[in-house]
Amino acid sequence: MLAIRSVTKRFDDGTLAVEEVSAEIKSGEFVALLGPSGCGKSTLLRLLAGLTAPSDGEIVWDAGARPGLGDIGFVFQDATLMPWADAAENVYLPLRLMGQRRAEAKARIDAALAQVGLAEFAESRPKALSGGMKMRVSIARALVSDPGLLLMDEPFAALDEFTRHRLQGDLHRLWRQSGKTVVFVTHSIYEAAFLASRVLVMSPRPGRIAADIAAKIGDGPERRDSAAYLALVGEITQALRGVMAL
Amino acid sequence: MFGAVGLGLWQATVWALGVPPYVLPGPVAIVLAIFQDAGQLVPALFSTLMVAITALLAATGIGVALAVAMAASRLFRAAIQPWAVILQVTPVVAIAPLIILWVDQPFAALVVCATIVAFFPILSNTAAGLAATPPELTDLFQLYGASRAQSLFWLSLPSAVPNFLVGLRISGTLALVGAVVAEFVAGSGGFASGLAYQIIEASYRLEIPRMFAALVLLGLSGIVIYAALGGLERLVLRRRDGA
Ligand SMILES: Nc1ncnc2c1ncn2[C@@H]1O[C@H](COP(=O)(O)OP(=O)(O)O)[C@@H](O)[C@H]1O
Numbered sequence A: 001m002l003a004i005r006s007v008t009k010r011f012d013d014g015t016l017a018v019e020e021v022s023a024e025i026k027s028g029e030f031v032a033l034l035g036p037s038g039c040g041k042s043t044l045l046r047l048l049a050g051l052t053a054p055s056d057g058e059i060v061w062d063a064g065a066r067p068g069l070g071d072i073g074f075v076f077q078d079a080t081l082m083p084w085a086d087a088a089e090n091v092y093l094p095l096r097l098m099g100q101r102r103a104e105a106k107a108r109i110d111a112a113l114a115q116v117g118l119a120e121f122a123e124s125r126p127k128a129l130s131g132g133m134k135m136r137v138s139i140a141r142a143l144v145s146d147p148g149l150l151l152m153d154e155p156f157a158a159l160d161e162f163t164r165h166r167l168q169g170d171l172h173r174l175w176r177q178s179g180k181t182v183v184f185v186t187h188s189i190y191e192a193a194f195l196a197s198r199v200l201v202m203s204p205r206p207g208r209i210a211a212d213i214a215a216k217i218g219d220g221p222e223r224r225d226s227a228a229y230l231a232l233v234g235e236i237t238q239a240l241r242g243v244m245a246l
Numbered sequence B: 001m002f003g004a005v006g007l008g009l010w011q012a013t014v015w016a017l018g019v020p021p022y023v024l025p026g027p028v029a030i031v032l033a034i035f036q037d038a039g040q041l042v043p044a045l046f047s048t049l050m051v052a053i054t055a056l057l058a059a060t061g062i063g064v065a066l067a068v069a070m071a072a073s074r075l076f077r078a079a080i081q082p083w084a085v086i087l088q089v090t091p092v093v094a095i096a097p098l099i100i101l102w103v104d105q106p107f108a109a110l111v112v113c114a115t116i117v118a119f120f121p122i123l124s125n126t127a128a129g130l131a132a133t134p135p136e137l138t139d140l141f142q143l144y145g146a147s148r149a150q151s152l153f154w155l156s157l158p159s160a161v162p163n164f165l166v167g168l169r170i171s172g173t174l175a176l177v178g179a180v181v182a183e184f185v186a187g188s189g190g191f192a193s194g195l196a197y198q199i200i201e202a203s204y205r206l207e208i209p210r211m212f213a214a215l216v217l218l219g220l221s222g223i224v225i226y227a228a229l230g231g232l233e234r235l236v237l238r239r240r241d242g243a
């Protein structure tokens, strides 16, 4: 889908957030980006989204894959909903900014809310929703324009363990069914191992890709306690240990 | 409750010590004065409130417009901020005579003075609210190619509403203070309207109960304005964010 070619990001104040990062991401992959905090994971996502430009290097999209408006969905750590708008209006936002009328967009809004299990909460304001439900609205908002690439920046980090497990399961299913490409930032080894088809481990700032691990875990209800999952957790832990010792 | 006890003690002291009403009238004398002099006091109150409310509306328009301009460009910010601060720290008594001289129409002159006193909290609070728009939402608007107008009307302004309402509540009472101060200046120049003029005139004639009556009406108006704007704030936020 895209190739990151020796991308470096230096901010105006001189902070070197990302240095010489190269990686290829194939269509349909679920890439977990794992690393200590401050190593430039969010910066890398913003570079992929085109929200900030690289200081050096480039991001090359496959022929015909260069994203237009609505081809990239973004989910942040906080749900960041607009408190004055109900769930449906929040989900409508991307389509509204892309110039669609509410009536035209209605079917897609309903479908996106149904996809995250919130069909009945279309008219609820964020204040009336739990943390997990707000995150679901946020995911529906990212899905509503049917993007090929979904960028997620520690979306479940602020949720309680139960809610996190459920949302992880739902996200994994959604990825299997939709075939979307996902880049998912996390600093949890277990989350990376459970969700990803591939784990990229980043070194501390300035971030570089320190390890690239393919995941081969069978699907199904035992995913979380299969031997392959535990082996993957071990492998990622080893990689992180190597990085932190540097 | 404490207020009632306080008023009772005040009245009792005045009676017990036989303080003459032209030194310190008791609450009873003041209430009587409000009714006896209603013919002069009520139009005066109305006139002062008109100045304060018009000034508050003007301050809202100017404060919000300047805050938006400051958020939109650094150049505007650099141009506006020093002037806003200078106007804020200049005592209005000092410039009121000039403004009354420059603006022919007395009502307009009073409104200008009161607006100068009142606009700053609206400006600074709205500016703070605009600056505090969540950066992730700003990113999201950028991701979907939002225009500046869309970002302003669909994101920044709605985000700034709570801060704006705080500024509005503070500015509401300041507009009243500004109106009365300007009336004092204008009143000593012979412009006969407003509660300030009632206070000046009553004190010249030693009609101390009427003077206190005017002060009481002024204080009550301040309380009513503050409470009304506080109520408006709660109502708007409840409607905006859902119960
Ligand atoms: N806009 C910015 N200006 C300056 N420095 C920044 C900016 N954004 C992030 N940084 C710095 O870049 C580094 C990487 O940040 P970030 O990508 O947010 O890390 P992570 O998401 O891995 O925790 C940090 O040291 C951070 O302080």
Ligand SMILES: [Mg+2]
Residues within 6 Å of the ligand: A041, A042, A043, A153
């Ligand atoms: Mg981050």
